[in-house]
Amino acid sequence: xxxxxxxxxxxxxxxxxxxxxxxxxxxxxxxxxxxxxxxxxxxxxxxxxxxxxxxxxxxxxxxxxxxxxxxxxxxxxxxxxxxxxxxxxxxxxxxxxxxxxxxxxxxxxxxxxxxxxxxxxxxxxxxxxxxxxxxxxxxxxxxxxxxxxxxxxxxxxxxxxxxxxxxxxxxxxxxxxxxxxxxxxxxxxxxxxxxxxxxxxxxxxxxxxxxxxxxxxxxxxxxxxxxxxxxxxxxxxxxxxxxxxxxxxxxxxxxxxxxxxxxxxxxxxxxxxxxxxxxxxxxxxxxxxxxxxxxxxxxxxxxxxxxxxxxxxxxxxxxxxxxxxxxxxxxxxxxxxxxxxxxxxxxxxxxxxxxxxxxxxxxxxxxxxxxxxxxxxxxxxxxxxxxxxxxxxxxxxxxxxxxxxxxxxxxxxxxxxxxxxxxxxxxxx
Numbered sequence: 001x002x003x004x005x006x007x008x009x010x011x012x013x014x015x016x017x018x019x020x021x022x023x024x025x026x027x028x029x030x031x032x033x034x035x036x037x038x039x040x041x042x043x044x045x046x047x048x049x050x051x052x053x054x055x056x057x058x059x060x061x062x063x064x065x066x067x068x069x070x071x072x073x074x075x076x077x078x079x080x081x082x083x084x085x086x087x088x089x090x091x092x093x094x095x096x097x098x099x100x101x102x103x104x105x106x107x108x109x110x111x112x113x114x115x116x117x118x119x120x121x122x123x124x125x126x127x128x129x130x131x132x133x134x135x136x137x138x139x140x141x142x143x144x145x146x147x148x149x150x151x152x153x154x155x156x157x158x159x160x161x162x163x164x165x166x167x168x169x170x171x172x173x174x175x176x177x178x179x180x181x182x183x184x185x186x187x188x189x190x191x192x193x194x195x196x197x198x199x200x201x202x203x204x205x206x207x208x209x210x211x212x213x214x215x216x217x218x219x220x221x222x223x224x225x226x227x228x229x230x231x232x233x234x235x236x237x238x239x240x241x242x243x244x245x246x247x248x249x250x251x252x253x254x255x256x257x258x259x260x261x262x263x264x265x266x267x268x269x270x271x272x273x274x275x276x277x278x279x280x281x282x283x284x285x286x287x288x289x290x291x292x293x294x295x296x297x298x299x300x301x302x303x304x305x306x307x308x309x310x311x312x313x314x315x316x317x318x319x320x321x322x323x324x325x326x327x328x329x330x331x332x333x334x335x336x337x338x339x340x341x342x343x344x345x346x347x348x349x350x351x352x353x354x355x356x357x358x359x360x361x362x363x364x365x366x367x368x369x370x371x372x373x374x375x376x377x378x379x380x381x382x383x384x385x386x387x388x389x390x391x392x393x394x395x396x397x398x399x400x401x402x403x404x405x406x407x408x409x410x411x412x413x414x415x416x417x418x419x420x421x422x423x424x425x426x427x428x429x
Contacts, residue, residue, distance in 0.1 A: 152288065
């Protein structure tokens with residue numbers, strides 16, 4: 001039973017978890033794959049740094065190329081992060097016939113098609129389950145579990161930081177600024193939280209899920225992105241009073257072979273399972289034509305959940321090695337990408353307007369909606385002692401994004417509207 005030798009790039013939080021699992025579960029891993037799995041060499045930034053896991057110092061190197069060019073190493077596990085330089089390491093590893101497991105969502109969202117094409121050329125595996133939703137096995141599910149179905153919608157909470165913030169704002173009526181600081185103090189949010197709170201992290205994950213779910217090459221620029229930094233506790237209070245919870249949702253849909261993907265704060269019915277996903281947890285809802293509605297829930301980040309996904313991919317690589325089928329399971333997009341135009345994208349909307357408190361205002365507003373063929377589900381004028389203007393809350397029926405944009409542009413020119421305070425997507429499913 002010749003051992004399978006692994007080269008590890010990175011020994012941070014996730015890398016440490018990978019070492020713990022591989023070295024602590026040798027008997028279980030051996031029983032699954034029929035041979036030992038050995039971490040042969042590890043690339044680190046500093047060989048002298050104190051670590052939370054016991055490592056033979058002889059295995060450490062500060063040169064990643066030493067790991068990649070080692071002819072004894074069969075599999076490269078990349079958990080170091082980064083994009084351009086890391087891409088070079090991965091492509092070189094594949095060129096040398098080494099299989100790759102990565103947790104790098106940024107790399108796969110931006111360069112996944114190139115990496116997968118190289119893997120197919122060299123008949124190597126590239127697995128990246130941990131790049132989306134941490135310990136939730138959503139990528140393998142999309143590739144294998146839905147292989148006989150056609151996916152029509154993917155909707156997910158795929159960023160734990162923003163979900164923690166939105167949960168606290170909802171449950172404690174706290175402000176965005178206060179909860180963000182708390183999240184930073186607890187280590188849930190970075191000192192520069194832009195990638196999380198502006199939806200960029202979620203957008204990269206949705207690009208990956210869209211590519212796999214719809215079998216077409218979704219690029220990051222194809223994802224419309226709106227973050228949560230403008231969401232107020234008043235918005236969330238309005239949502240709750242109307243029977244909704246506010247979540248940062250990634251939403252990908254396919255209709256007549258045309259797709260649309262977005263990340264945006266969304267009001268979702270309190271009866272929907274996604275509405276009860278709180279704190280730093282993630283969940284992904286997948287709707288297939290045949291199977292109908294399914295949902296996958298779990299820890300979206302953290303040392304052990306993410307490392308579990310990494311090691312599961314490693315086990316899959318080793319099994320393929322034993323069977324001699326490496327490189328045969330890669331999903332290279334084969335469908336021509338067709339994006340829905342704004343005239344083809346339909347959903348309900350929540351709109352909060354600050355308007356002049358006088359007669360005839362509501363008639364002018366409803367006339368604008370009628371002019372652009374946007375019908376209204378409800379219109380409520382709410383008193384607000386902190387606002388001298390009147391507040392009008394509107395829920396539309398499903399309307400095209402193009403028509404709604406025309407309505408909002410017209411509102412900007414209407415003297416009786418002082419401010420378009422908030423506009424959010426509404427999901428009733």
